[in-house]
Amino acid sequence: MEPVRLLHTSDVHLGGGFPTPDGGAHRDDCLCPLLALEATVATDRPDVVIVAGDLFDHQRVDDDLVDEVLHRLAVLHPVCVLLNGNHDLHDGRSLYGAAGRPGLVFLDGSAGSLAALDDAPVAVWGRAMDDHHRGFRPLVGVPERPDDDRWWVVVGHGHHEPDLAGGHRSSPIAPDDIAATAADYVALGHWHVRTDVSVGDVTAWYSGAPHGYGASGSFNRVGLDAGGAAVAPVDAVLPAEGCRR
Ligand SMILES: [Mn+2]
Ligand SMILES: [Zn+2]
Numbered sequence: 711m712e713p714v715r716l717l718h719t720s721d722v723h724l725g726g727g728f729p730t731p732d733g734g735a736h737r738d739d740c741l742c743p744l745l746a747l748e749a750t751v752a753t754d755r756p757d758v759v760i761v762a763g764d765l766f767d768h769q770r771v772d773d774d775l776v777d778e779v780l781h782r783l784a785v786l787h788p789v790c791v792l793l794n795g796n797h798d799l800h801d802g803r804s805l806y807g808a809a810g811r812p813g814l815v816f817l818d819g820s821a822g823s824l825a826a827l828d829d830a831p832v833a834v835w836g837r838a839m840d841d842h843h844r845g846f847r848p849l850v851g852v853p854e855r856p857d858d859d860r861w862w863v864v865v866g867h868g869h870h871e872p873d874l875a876g877g878h879r880s881s882p883i884a885p886d887d888i889a890a891t892a893a894d895y896v897a898l899g900h901w902h903v904r905t906d907v908s909v910g911d912v913t914a915w916y917s918g919a920p921h922g923y924g925a926s927g928s929f930n931r932v933g934l935d936a937g938g939a940a941v942a943p944v945d946a947v948l949p950a951e952g953c954r955r
Pocket of ligand 1: 763764795796797867899900901
């Protein structure tokens with residue numbers, strides 16, 4: 711298979727505003743993390759961009775901001791794969807009604823959506839979250855690895871829980887769930903800290919939030935080739951003093 715390069719992000723939380731490490735502020739209409747993503751795409755030239763949930767901070771984000779964000783992601787070139795998260799549930803108040811447009815692949819199925827991308831030899835699966843509760847299992851119900859010449863990428867938004875029996879958190883993801891995907895890469899969201907949760911042969915990461923968590927944020931750069939998945943951070947460069955626009 712042709713090698714491919716992914717750029718994986720999650721927990722962008724647009725519409726929520728957030729402080730900077732040195733006391734500045736990003737406003738509610740801030741696009742700084744998205745501008746950082748665009749800058750990274752321009753230099754890194756990935757084949758696929760993946761947003762693994764919580765692109766938006768809440769479901770009351772202004773329509774114009776939602777439209778601008780979806781438009782900018784749609785025209786990124788490469789294709790952008792979107793999964794929603796618990797902050798931007800795909801339910802009756804979903805913000806993703808306008809996500810069906812060229813350049814975007816929104817994984818909208820509450821039982822999972824499988825998509826074979828047009829412009830890259832990649833098949834991707836993810837399960838849209840319509841309710842964030844203990845019974846929602848982001849990585850349960852993953853289909854068999856497609857039997858064709860494509861890299862197999864699974865996307866999920868939820869809480870990694872090594873001891874499922876002893877836990878209580880919503881949308882749990884067990885190590886066995888990750889292993890069972892048999893994926894070349896599992897792109898996770900929900901944790902704001904970049905974290906490796908790989909199991910055996912299955913490479914799985916939380917990308918972390920681009921605005922960081924007490925430190926500067928990053929995106930996850932993933933190369934898939936015959937040697938497997940090579941994962942590295944790439945800095946998300948946001949203005950330290952807060953919003954510029
Ligand atoms: Mn989340
Ligand atoms: Zn900002």
